[in-house]
Amino acid sequence: MKSLSFMLVDDSNITIKKLTNMIEELGHRVIFVANTGQHAANEYMAVKPDMVTMDITMPDMDGIEATRRIVAQDKNALIIMITSHGQEQMVIEAIEAGAKGYVLKPVNKDKLKEHIEQVFAKYGA
Amino acid sequence: MLENLIFETHFDIIPFDVYVVDIATYNIVYMNKHLKERQGDSTGLCCYKAFFELEQPCLFCKIRELVTKDGKPNGKTFVFEHFNDLHDRWYQLQEKALCWPDGRVAKYSIAVDISELKETQNRLAEAHATLALKSKELEILSATDRLTKVYNRLRLDEFLKAEFQRSRRYGNPLSVIMLDIDHFKRVNDTHGHQAGDQVLCEMAGLLESHIRRTDLLGRWGGEEFMVICTETDLPDALDIAEKIRCAIETHPFPVIESMTVSLGVAELKEDDTMASIIKRADAALYEAKQKGRNRVEAAVQLDSNAPAVSSIKTPPERVGCVKPTLSGGLNLSGLTTSDESLKGRP
Numbered sequence: 001m002k003s004l005s006f007m008l009v010d011d012s013n014i015t016i017k018k019l020t021n022m023i024e025e026l027g028h029r030v031i032f033v034a035n036t037g038q039h040a041a042n043e044y045m046a047v048k049p050d051m052v053t054m055d056i057t058m059p060d061m062d063g064i065e066a067t068r069r070i071v072a073q074d075k076n077a078l079i080i081m082i083t084s085h086g087q088e089q090m091v092i093e094a095i096e097a098g099a100k101g102y103v104l105k106p107v108n109k110d111k112l113k114e115h116i117e118q119v120f121a122k123y124g125a
Numbered sequence: 126m127l128e129n130l131i132f133e134t135h136f137d138i139i140p141f142d143v144y145v146v147d148i149a150t151y152n153i154v155y156m157n158k159h160l161k162e163r164q165g166d167s168t169g170l171c172c173y174k175a176f177f178e179l180e181q182p183c184l185f186c187k188i189r190e191l192v193t194k195d196g197k198p199n200g201k202t203f204v205f206e207h208f209n210d211l212h213d214r215w216y217q218l219q220e221k222a223l224c225w226p227d228g229r230v231a232k233y234s235i236a237v238d239i240s241e242l243k244e245t246q247n248r249l250a251e252a253h254a255t256l257a258l259k260s261k262e263l264e265i266l267s268a269t270d271r272l273t274k275v276y277n278r279l280r281l282d283e284f285l286k287a288e289f290q291r292s293r294r295y296g297n298p299l300s301v302i303m304l305d306i307d308h309f310k311r312v313n314d315t316h317g318h319q320a321g322d323q324v325l326c327e328m329a330g331l332l333e334s335h336i337r338r339t340d341l342l343g344r345w346g347g348e349e350f351m352v353i354c355t356e357t358d359l360p361d362a363l364d365i366a367e368k369i370r371c372a373i374e375t376h377p378f379p380v381i382e383s384m385t386v387s388l389g390v391a392e393l394k395e396d397d398t399m400a401s402i403i404k405r406a407d408a409a410l411y412e413a414k415q416k417g418r419n420r421v422e423a424a425v426q427l428d429s430n431a432p433a434v435s436s437i438k439t440p441p442e443r444v445g446c447v448k449p450t451l452s453g454g455l456n457l458s459g460l461t462t463s464d465e466s467l468k469g470r471p
Contacts, residue, residue, distance in 0.1 A: 014178055014210040057184055072338075084208035084215075086243075086250030095257035102254030104247035106213040106240075 001117055004050035007032040009040040009066065010082070011058040019053060019082070022109045026116070037066030044070045044077070050124075051116065054099070056083040056090065064090075064097045071098030078119055082107055132226060133157075142236040146172045147229050148188050148196070148222065154231050177211065188232050191222035196230055198222035206239065215243040272322060273329035276343035281351050284341050288355050289399050299393040300362030302352040303406040304332070304369065307385045307418040309348035320380050328384070331376055335369050351406075359392035359423060366390050366421040374419060387413035391424035 006023055008030055010016050020030045032047040034040035038061040040052070052070065056063040063081060070077050080101035081094045091102055101119040103111065136143045136157040143157040151171050167175040173182050182188070185207060193199045202221045209216055216236040225231040268280035276284070285301070292299040306328060313321040325348065332342050332350060341353045352369075354362045366388040373386050389409030391402050405424035413422040 011184075012177075012179075012210050018210070018213075059184065081254075086247055088250070088253050091250055091253045092257050095254060095261060099254075100258070102251060104243075104250050105208045105210075106215075 001120065004028045004116070004120065005031045007034065007040065007044065007047050007049040007052045009034045009037065009052060009058070009063060010055040011035050012055070015055065015082075019107070019112075022107070022112050025109060026113050028116070037061030037063055037069075041066045041069035041073075045073050048074075050078065051120070052077065052079045053082045054079050056081060056085050056094070064094050064099075067094065067099050068097040076123070076125065078123055080115055080119055136233075139235065141238070142216075143233060144172070144236075145223075145225065145231045145233045146188070147225075147231050148192060149229070151182060151188075154225055154229065160236075177209075187220050188222075191220065191232055192230060198224060198230060206243070214238055215240045270329075270344040273326050273344050275329045275333060275350070276341060278343065278345060281341070281343035281345065281353065284343075285353055285399060285403075288353060289393065289402075291355075292393055297356050298358040299402075300354040300357045300359060301391050301393075301402055301406045302354065302362060302366045302369075303345070303389045303391075303403075303410040304350045304352070304366075304386050305388075305410055305414070306348040307387055307414075312381055312384075316380055324378060324381065324384065327378055328373070328386075331373060332369060335372050336365065340365070357392075359390065362390045362392060363421060363423055370419065370421055385419035387418045388421045389413055389424060390421060 006028055008016055008019055008023075010019070010033075016033055020033075023030055028051075031049055032043060034043060035058070037054075037058050040054070041061065044052070054063040054067055058066075063083070067079050067081070070079060075098070077098065078101075079099045080103060081099045082103045082105065083090075083094075084105045085091075086104050094102060100123045101115045103115050133155060136145075136155070137159075139157060140159060142160040142163070143155075144153055144160055145155040146152065147154050151173060153168050153170055153172050153175060156166060156168055173179040173186070177183055185205070187203045187205075190203065191199060191201060199222065202219060204217065204219045207216050207218050208214075215238070217239045219235045219237075220232055222230060222232050268276055268283075270277040288299050291297065306324070309321065309324070312324050325344075329342075329344065329350070332352070336342055336352055337354075339355050340357075341355075343351055343353075345351045352365070354365060357365070370386060370388055373384060376384070378384050387410055389406045389412065391406035391409060393402050397405075409422040409424035413420045416422070
């Protein structure tokens, strides 16, 4: 598949590092990193990445609210939640907010590849 | 200290990770054998830095919930699941405050690796997500017009009903714009149905780019579209309608080159029903057609005895007949303007 640009949203630098490595190994590019939901929602339109990975629990604004705000600005935004929250209610809320994918941690390269390709094939331009 | 030793040998027997943290400083007081063997000795270091590479306590930290206001153990035990980013493993953590033998109040954590257990649970969560996405897709599909990809009549009806009720409850204004493509039949007759379909799609896209985020656009049927404008009174809705009319008039369409539309606008009145506001908007649209097309007309109050187009016979009651000016702007003074200028129009 073609190389995609990514915005990563996560307050954990460990996760950012791991995701960045995997994404780059898959032949994609990380063009922006946000440590809070607010930061992501504010910068999304200026960055306009092909895809976003979004954590849920973050200080100041959680990932579901950030997803809602990004989708309000760009209804075709491709956002994949990468989270440790597996409760059904949380999952549904994230999808309702406009997430196009939902991945439970731990994430490995194969799992990430599968989700990226699936979301892009289904909802990508 | 003997007591320390007792605690430590006790914890060393446990075949899971155990560590103890000073609640005042977050410094690691003790790690059991199992944990030290796995990741080395971090005793004396700050727990969130050593274990999680963070600059501040973890968001899930329970330390403050394990002690009383004056910092004594409150006897509570917390059991929760946690994903450790560093190890990429799931743990069940059991945490409680205790008085360490040297007098410091500390928190101990027993971490049981439950990654294998979580795998099944996580697959279920991902299945929930797939299901939720599917049902959302279906919902969208059932509300979307197959050809033009804007909302369909079903969704327009639902949305109008909800907005009608909201407007009734809170007294917010609500307006409806009915739009019909002028001489659409000619496109089909001259260029075939495929060209007609293309025009409909192009028109839908164009309309979508000229409404506000809070408006809802749908295909009412055939070559007729409806825009539901929430929180919008008649003058503002007329303004939107006029902008749409102007945008379409100047848009270069493929094959047929130019197209125009006629629009009827109605604002919800006190005695309106859902049917009557649509009827009034439709009547205004009809009036726009009658007056030469490529124009916007405002609906009048529906007289229960008279047909909705009765306004034609009684011009003074017309709320705001709008006529396009050369600049494409609104001419609200056009209330009494004759229609001479439109005679040359298609």
